[in-house]
Amino acid sequence: MKLMKLPKIQSRSKKSVLRPAMLDEYTTADLREIHTVVIFLKSVVDWTGYCKMTFTQSYDLCVAAGPALILAIYEARDMEPMDEKYLMWDSWADIPLFAGFFSRPLEKNWAAREVSAPPEGLAHLNYILETVPEDLDAYTQVGSATYPQQGSRLWTSATWEHLYLDPPDFLRGRLSFNRLETDTLNTFLGPHAWPTSIADLIASIYDDIELQPEFSDSKMEDALCGDCLGKLIREHLHLWLLRRKVDDGWVPPEDCWYGYDCNTQHATSKNHLCAPTK
Structure with missing residues (x-):
């Protein structure tokens, strides 16, 4: 200009x-x-x-x-x-x-x-880019390569630190209401869950957790829309938390039949960081 x-x-x-x-x-x-x-x-x-x-x-x-x-x-x-x-x-x-x-x-x-x-x-972002380079046009969606709606924001490892999110809200089922688990999660992330912690969390999900089948083809280098990235976090955050607690010396008790959907949330007597089996 x-x-x-x-x-x-x-x-x-x-x-x-x-x-x-x-x-x-x-x-x-x-x-x-x-x-x-x-x-x-x-x-x-x-x-x-x-x-x-x-x-x-x-x-x-x-x-x-x-x-x-x-x-x-x-x-x-x-x-x-x-x-x-x-x-x-x-x-x-x-x-x-x-x-x-x-x-x-x-x-x-x-x-x-x-x-x-x-x-x-x-x-209004359309006024900056008149065309989108072919190698940036496609983005990865869970299960397929497709195209985001016009104006969609894409997220990569280079921009994860800019995410606005409260990690406990992304726990599966009723875990976000379980003070024991949310307090533990916040302790692992740090007192304020600064953006760098969010970036480290997502990277750790890719590196340390076995991804669910629908994410089996997803790679850390992929560009994901907000919906898909949120789904990635939601599907794996409880597994990440389980891994961190075990690495920290926690010995899991018996799994609760209702897992993360349990209404009772038996505090320390049962493990709720698991999928329901009943």
Whole structure:
């Protein structure tokens, strides 16, 4: 994308004019790409440290400061680099300069050109890739090679650390209601189940657990959609937990007939990390 020269503006005090004027030098296709990049940058900020922004200007400040700040936030897994940027300002009265840093000028350009704004959801990603390379087009689904719906997000070992999930929710049957097992799982994963633990968990499922028949052809290098990856975790997490407990010295008692579907959950008197047999 070629940078354009900013047109001369008589009154430079009119800050609200500068950005729309600059963006107006780009084609509509370029503006849609800029819009998608801004959404991506904001999503990186949102993901980092599972932060919950209390006001939207925080996102705009990060974007206004530039990709270098967002990269620093990502690498630190912490919002401290952004806090340092806040110290640059004498008062909160300065911050409104950054409200809607890109969204507002883009809205003005959409309106001036009489074109619709990019759609909500993942469809806007289509403005970045016009075509998908053949070697990336197919993804692995349980039992077959197929194609995801347009806009589907694919997950590989390179992106597992970005997953949002609470591991106990992925235990089979009623195990997610069993405090003994969920507490043990959280202990093995760490007190907060940081994203790196999630990546290690999935890798360990592939490396250390015998995969269920429907996943027998699945490999760690495969790209899976969210549904298939969730199914992989759900089908094997209780087996992973059983393996970890045994490796930690636990001697399993007799298997419960109802396994992970048991309503009683006999605490330590029975093993529920198994499939029902009755």
